[in-house]
Amino acid sequence: MTALVWYRNDLRARDHQGLSAALGSGQPVRAVYLLSPGQWDRHQVAPIRRWYVLSSLRELGETLGKLGIPLDIVPCETFDEAPEVLATYCRSHQIKALYCTREYPLNELRRDRAVADALRPLGVTLQGYDDAVVVPPRALKTGQGTPYTVFTPYRRRWDACLAEAPPTMPAPPKRPAGAAPVAFDVGVLDKHERLLDLPDTLTRLWQPGEKAARQQLQHFVSDRLGHYRRDRDFPALPGTSLLSTALSAGTISPLRCVVLARASLAEGGKTGADKEGAHKEGVSTWLSEIAWRDFYRQIMANFPHLAWGAPFRPETGFVQWSRDEALFQAWCEGRTGYPLVDAAMRQLNSTGWMHNRLRMVSAMFLSKNLFIDWRWGESYFMQQLMDGDFAANNGGWQWSASTGTDAAPYFRVFSPVRQSERFDPDGTFIRSQVPELRDLPGKQIHQPWKSPLLAAAYPAPIVPLDGVRERVTAAFKAAKQIHDAAGASS
Ligand SMILES: Cc1cc2nc3c(=O)[nH]c(=O)nc-3n(C[C@H](O)[C@H](O)[C@H](O)COP(=O)(O)OP(=O)(O)OC[C@H]3O[C@@H](n4cnc5c(N)ncnc54)[C@H](O)[C@@H]3O)c2cc1C
Structure with missing residues (x-):
């Protein structure tokens, strides 16, 4: 009998409970990845993310091969076929136990239920682990026994959880005695990578795989974490970890992030003049971001209707969003006439x-200034982002559009000019992305329409800035009235 590890968005060998359990079972171990280009299409997975996954699988196959574990890349066009494909695989390899990392979005939950149903008659047990998060989605409840829908109290409980049971790093997996290394066949990955046909100029920007992710984390913790709180909001600075793709594809575990960040507290950090204080603040602020990631995953797990495109706050389902395709296109292409928004969208499109x-600024601009349906923006981001992750993307968009879990209501509107002046004060980031504005001196970069030097190639603002708050407030009030009236008459 053989144990099987079913890989999905957990493309690593280290700190992987499913793999450890399979190795610990004493049975020979195999691993499988279902390659599902049709499902990628349905989920609008960006080409650059597909590339990251394929390239990371290549490394994973080699790593597992050294542990004596063959990794099979099996075609499975969509999730619908997964039960049949896995049942056939289990039959032909005498599999009796399947191990995986749990996933929480609705389609993934349905897939896993269907797989469990298909494998039960074959006597195959399915064991899932919550390695994609630090704290499992249903572990934390409010005093009323309901899921948390506000971040701050969630974060307090999340912190308490870590304090009660401080996480530690599991030992790296070892090749079982008697198992010989096996070769990994990269043929199918090569074929799919060729089909993507991405330019080297794009793929050269990124390092896929588990090893690179671990190195990046190490580098971030020792060199940048101490400045994280100070630098993280300035897009011209290398202030953040750039680990979102690794976390969402699972080439690094959130557990490792937490353990290393917390361990660095003991060393006091090596960065910064005010070493200890700044480092402590950096760790706490960065752990908040990891907690936000868990928070949105538990929202997704506890409120599965979000997967149907529904807003979290039902009354906002009645907001009459604009469907202006020309304005949407200008936003997508970074031609709004607002430099920070355009620089943001061009960064997304080119990297x-x-x-x-910038995600907050550009999402807020689409949903508040252009008043375009946030779901259009959510979907465009998924089609472009290498770290495209349903829970975080949906959470970020609903936060920006004021339809989400956040306690603050619809009055939150960012001014793209004010954001530009605050977070890219000398225009370094804008100049790096918007060549038409490169020669505009000093502060003129934030409002180029006021400058006599404005290059003709750069567009005038596509919408005015005044009256946004009033229009948004009125539209949300009207939506609430429709919602309340519908409730009263039903
Ligand atoms: C509109 C919008 C869409 C977003 N879409 C995605 C997405 O598809 N995938 C994604 O991973 N993140 C998304 N985010 C969250 C955040 O912008 C990115 O995680 C972050 O920019 C990644 O950069 P980093 O790895 O350097 O982050 P760091 O600042 O180093 O943070 C560390 C990690 O914490 C997590 N994290 C940070 N901020 C958030 C957040 N607000 N919500 C959830 N997790 C967070 C990420 O995994 C990140 O890698 C979105 C935010 C907004 C406002």
Whole structure:
């Protein structure tokens, strides 16, 4: 009999409970990855993310091969076929136990239920582990026994959890006695990578795989974490970890992030003049971001209707969003006439990644200034982002559009000019992304329409800035009235 590890968005060998359990079972171990380009299409997975996954699988196959574990890449067009494909695989390899890392979005939950149903008659047990998060989604409840829907109290409980049971790093997996290394066949990965046909100029920007992710974390913790709180909001600075893709594809575990960040507290950190204080603040602020990641995953797990495109706050389902395709297109292409928004969108389009401050600015601009349906933006981000992750993306978009879990209501509107002046004060980031504005001196970069030097190639603002708050407030009030009236008459 053989144990099987079913890999999904957990493309690593270290700190992987499913793999450890399979190795600990004393049975020979195999691993499988279902390659599902049709499902990637359905989920609008960006080409650069597909590349990251394929390249990371290549490394994983080699790593597992050294442990004596063959990794099979098995075609499975969509999730619908997964039960049949896995049942056939289990039959032909005498599998009796399947181990995996749990996933929480609705389609993934349904897939896993269907797989369990298909494998039960074959006598195959399915064992899942919550390695994609630090704290499992249903572990924390409010005093009323309901899921948390506000971040601050959630974070307090999350911290208490870590304090009660401080996480530690599991030992790296070892090749079982008697198992010989096996070769990994990269043929199918090569074929799919060729189909993507991405330019080297794009893929050269990124390092896929578990080893690179671990190194990046190490580097971030020892060199940058001490400045994280100070630098993280400035897109011109290398202030954040850039680990979101690794975390979402699972080439690094959130557990490792937490353990290393907390361990660095003991050393006091090596960065910064005010070493200890700054480092402590950096760790706490960065752990908050990891907690936000868990928070949105538990929201996704506890409120599965979000997967149907529904807003978290039902009354906001009645907001009459604009469907202006020309304005949407200008936003997508970074031609809004607002330099920070345009620089953000061009960063996304040219690199597959966008800085968090800019995600908030550009999402807020689409949903508040252009008043375009946030789901259009959510979907565009998924099609471009290398770290595209349903829970975090949906959470970020609903936060920006004021339809989400956040306690603050719809009055939150960012001014793209004010954000630009605060977070890219000398325009370094804007100039790096928007060549038409490169020669505009000093502060003129934030409002180029006021400058006599404005290059003709750069557009005038596509919408005015005034009256946004009033229009948004009125539209949300109207939506609430429709919602309340519908409730009263039903
Ligand atoms: C509109 C919008 C869309 C977003 N879409 C995604 C997405 O598809 N995938 C994604 O991973 N993140 C998304 N985020 C969250 C955040 O912008 C990115 O995680 C972050 O920019 C990644 O950069 P980093 O790895 O350097 O982050 P760091 O600042 O180093 O943070 C460390 C890690 O914490 C997590 N994290 C940080 N901020 C958040 C957050 N607000 N919500 C959830 N997790 C967070 C990420 O895993 C990140 O890698 C979105 C945010 C917004 C506002």
